[in-house]
Amino acid sequence: MYYFDPHIHMVSRTTDDYETLSRMGCVGMSEPAFWAGFDRGSVESFRDYFRQLTDFEKKRAGQFGLQHFTWLCINAKEAENVSLSREVIKMIPEFLDIPGVLGIGEIGLNKNTKNESTIFLEHLELAANYEQQILIHTPHLEDKYQGTRMILDMLCGDRRLDHHRVLVDHVEEHTIRPVLEKGFWAGMTLYPVSKCTPQRAADMVEMYGPERLMVNSAGDWGPSKPTAVPDFIVEMRRRGHSESLIRKVVYENPMEFFGQSQNFQFTPPDVPETITET
Amino acid sequence: MPHPMTAPQILDREFLEIRAKLLELAASFDRLDRAQGTVSGDSRESLIQEGLKILQSDDPNRAEQLQLLFSRQYDENWRQNFSL
Numbered sequence: 001m002y003y004f005d006p007h008i009h010m011v012s013r014t015t016d017d018y019e020t021l022s023r024m025g026c027v028g029m030s031e032p033a034f035w036a037g038f039d040r041g042s043v044e045s046f047r048d049y050f051r052q053l054t055d056f057e058k059k060r061a062g063q064f065g066l067q068h069f070t071w072l073c074i075n076a077k078e079a080e081n082v083s084l085s086r087e088v089i090k091m092i093p094e095f096l097d098i099p100g101v102l103g104i105g106e107i108g109l110n111k112n113t114k115n116e117s118t119i120f121l122e123h124l125e126l127a128a129n130y131e132q133q134i135l136i137h138t139p140h141l142e143d144k145y146q147g148t149r150m151i152l153d154m155l156c157g158d159r160r161l162d163h164h165r166v167l168v169d170h171v172e173e174h175t176i177r178p179v180l181e182k183g184f185w186a187g188m189t190l191y192p193v194s195k196c197t198p199q200r201a202a203d204m205v206e207m208y209g210p211e212r213l214m215v216n217s218a219g220d221w222g223p224s225k226p227t228a229v230p231d232f233i234v235e236m237r238r239r240g241h242s243e244s245l246i247r248k249v250v251y252e253n254p255m256e257f258f259g260q261s262q263n264f265q266f267t268p269p270d271v272p273e274t275i276t277e278t
Numbered sequence: 279m280p281h282p283m284t285a286p287q288i289l290d291r292e293f294l295e296i297r298a299k300l301l302e303l304a305a306s307f308d309r310l311d312r313a314q315g316t317v318s319g320d321s322r323e324s325l326i327q328e329g330l331k332i333l334q335s336d337d338p339n340r341a342e343q344l345q346l347l348f349s350r351q352y353d354e355n356w357r358q359n360f361s362l
């Protein structure tokens with residue numbers, strides 16, 4: 001089955017990983033800008049990172065027939081540095097017309113601080129001014145519930161934003177309901193340790209239905225598995241769910257959400273789905 | 279949305295997995311007991327005890343409750359507190 005990974009950090013992966021993803025049915029991916037594992041020193045560092053995201057990764061993915069898309073921002077962790085964040089936000093419009101740039105992300109909160117919230121609001125301003133879609137990172141572990149509620153407060157407090165053009169990622173059992181109820185899209189991030197598993201993601205599809213719900217692998221530089229979406233597909237099949245339900249979550253939903261971005265020029269694989277299915 | 283598997287089918291599939299997870303927990307508690315020093319009074323220890331109570335309840339949303347147990351509180355006045 002074809003699938004599209006809506007949130008994966010390919011800059012942290014090897015070219016072999018691109019090949020493996022292609023073999024497993026991945027046809028494309030969207031890569032939000034995030035933290036490199038260390039704080040960058042200047043706005044030029046971010047300009048180079050954005051060139052890597054908008055140019056180099058697209059070429060690397062293309063070698064294996066994969067279509068690569070991206071999102072730009074300064075992540076929540078480095079948002080603690082307000083002055084650097086403002087320089088980065090000012091520079092982002094240089095890149096917004098490049099094909100494959102889908103919007104602003106992954107913005108969000110990390111430790112739910114005042115500085116992070118300030119920069120989150122300034123990113124919303126940027127997105128509203130340039131009519132960009134938004135991809136959101138919610139904090140992990142004990143900070144997730146509080147941070148997700150704060151993010152929803154800020155999103156709902158801005159009447160210019162169309163909720164259907166915002167994806168709130170890393171939802172879990174205690175945050176998925178308010179995200180979907182307020183009309184946003186929700187992404188479940190599958191990790192090999194400590195966070196959401198393919199089994200629990202399948203549970204949430206069963207509990208909340210497939211509308212506005214997606215699964216992703218994150219596939220970053222930490223412990224993570226770039227092929228986690230196929231694990232979810234297998235879990236759904238083992239439970240006896242229909243191929244059409246699975247395809248909706250892993251392929252049709254990403255197409256519908258990303259399709260709202262004018263820079264999402266996606267060429268669907270031209271082989272009929274039925275030939276690749278067993 | 280209905281689950282395509284019946285409860286007996288799910289138990290057949292997951293019994294050994296559940297058993298293994300219980301054993302992991304039991305072994306972790308034994309390891310804590312065998313080690314020198316004490317964790318009584320550590321707030322994480324009481325969170326674990328609360329978590330075990332949630333597991334034993336028959337509410338339908340135990341996973342969500344466990345998540346909330348391990349979460350920081352949300353204060354709806356946070357924006358005022360931050361003057362934002």
Ligand SMILES: [Zn+2]
Pocket residue numbers: 007009032034106137218220
């Ligand atoms: Zn991410």
